Amino acid sequence: MRVLAAHLAGLKISAKWSDVKGELLDRFSHLLMPALKTETPPLDTPYMYGAPVDPECGLSLIDFMDAYDRAITDAERREAEGRQKEKDGVLRIQSQYRNAFRQLLEEHRAQITPASTWTQFFPLIKTDHRYIDLLGQPGSSPLELFWDHVELLEEDVYRERKRLESAMRDAGFRVHVDTAREEVKSFAAEFYHVPDYFDYIYEQLLMKARHKKEEEDERILRQHRRMLDDLRYALYDLVPRISADATWDEEKSRVERLPEFRALDDEPAARLPGCEAPDEH
Numbered sequence: 001m002r003v004l005a006a007h008l009a010g011l012k013i014s015a016k017w018s019d020v021k022g023e024l025l026d027r028f029s030h031l032l033m034p035a036l037k038t039e040t041p042p043l044d045t046p047y048m049y050g051a052p053v054d055p056e057c058g059l060s061l062i063d064f065m066d067a068y069d070r071a072i073t074d075a076e077r078r079e080a081e082g083r084q085k086e087k088d089g090v091l092r093i094q095s096q097y098r099n100a101f102r103q104l105l106e107e108h109r110a111q112i113t114p115a116s117t118w119t120q121f122f123p124l125i126k127t128d129h130r131y132i133d134l135l136g137q138p139g140s141s142p143l144e145l146f147w148d149h150v151e152l153l154e155e156d157v158y159r160e161r162k163r164l165e166s167a168m169r170d171a172g173f174r175v176h177v178d179t180a181r182e183e184v185k186s187f188a189a190e191f192y193h194v195p196d197y198f199d200y201i202y203e204q205l206l207m208k209a210r211h212k213k214e215e216e217d218e219r220i221l222r223q224h225r226r227m228l229d230d231l232r233y234a235l236y237d238l239v240p241r242i243s244a245d246a247t248w249d250e251e252k253s254r255v256e257r258l259p260e261f262r263a264l265d266d267e268p269a270a271r272l273p274g275c276e277a278p279d280e281h
Contacts, residue, residue, distance in 0.1 A: 094137050100130040101142055105149045114154045114200050118143055153197065161201045167191045175205045177213055224264075231260040 105112065108124055125131045134142050168174065173187050181202050188194050188201075195201070235242060235255070242251055255261050 094139055097130075097134045097137055098140060098145065101134045101145055102149075104128055104130045105146065110196070112149060112153065113197060114150060114157050116150060118146055121146060156195070157197055157200050157204070160195055160197075161204055163192070164188055164201060165205075175209050177206065177209050179206070179209070227260065227264055231258065231264060234258050234260040
């Protein structure tokens with residue numbers, strides 16, 4: 001309060017009170033700020049500097065409490081900014097640890113494939129400080145970052161496979177279950193730089209060819225079974241009927257004239273193992 005009174009003594013008579021009052025409260029807040037903490041009891045404020053409120057200064061207790069409210073708000077803001085700065089520093093360090101581990105993964109890119117597992121990869125990096133530094137840190141763990149890396153590699157394989165398949169369609173090149181790896185690689189080299197993980201692209205193409213062949217074989221077998229049913233019904237309708245003691249040699253000529261029997265010899269399923277035209281007795 002003595003400081004405020006001394007400041008009043010130096011003011012000009014022509015000064016407006018509203019300006020003087022604002023300047024006094026600003027000076028009070030300025031003096032209060034260095035020692036103020038957010039946990040300071042509000043009722044202690046008027047006595048912080050060893051003197052009660054002096055009415056002759058022209059400032060009421062409400063004026064000082066208003067200045068205190070503003071000061072405490074500023075103190076809270078400073079503390080919040082300090083906490084946020086500290087938090088940002090911790091997050092920055094954690095981010096540096098994760099980035100360092102990602103760099104470690106890149107250095108071992110040649111050892112990581114779409115089929116890699118953590119058990120296979122761990123012995124390569126278990127003593128590296130970039131792995132050790134990340135242990136126990138919040139956020140993504142080394143294991144999660146490893147699988148993220150593998151997933152990105154799988155996406156690269158998928159993207160390159162689609163690119164190769166597009167070129168194959170344009171050129172009329174097809175991969176079958178018995179197509180050699182070198183044949184596919186030679187074709188791919190004509191269109192772009194063959195990636196290191198080409199073997200996984202080839203395996204996927206081969207898997208698709210096997211799956212397609214299995215689907216086609218299943219379709220043919222279903223058709224074959226329907227045609228066998230047609231032949232069975234045709235045999236039932238023969239006139240005269242086939243007797244129970246008839247032999248194949250006796251009925252062969254009649255059966256072979258049936259369209260349903262000839263269709264069995266012509267259709268693709270007849271070339272599949274176990275699907276030869278049946279002998280009817």
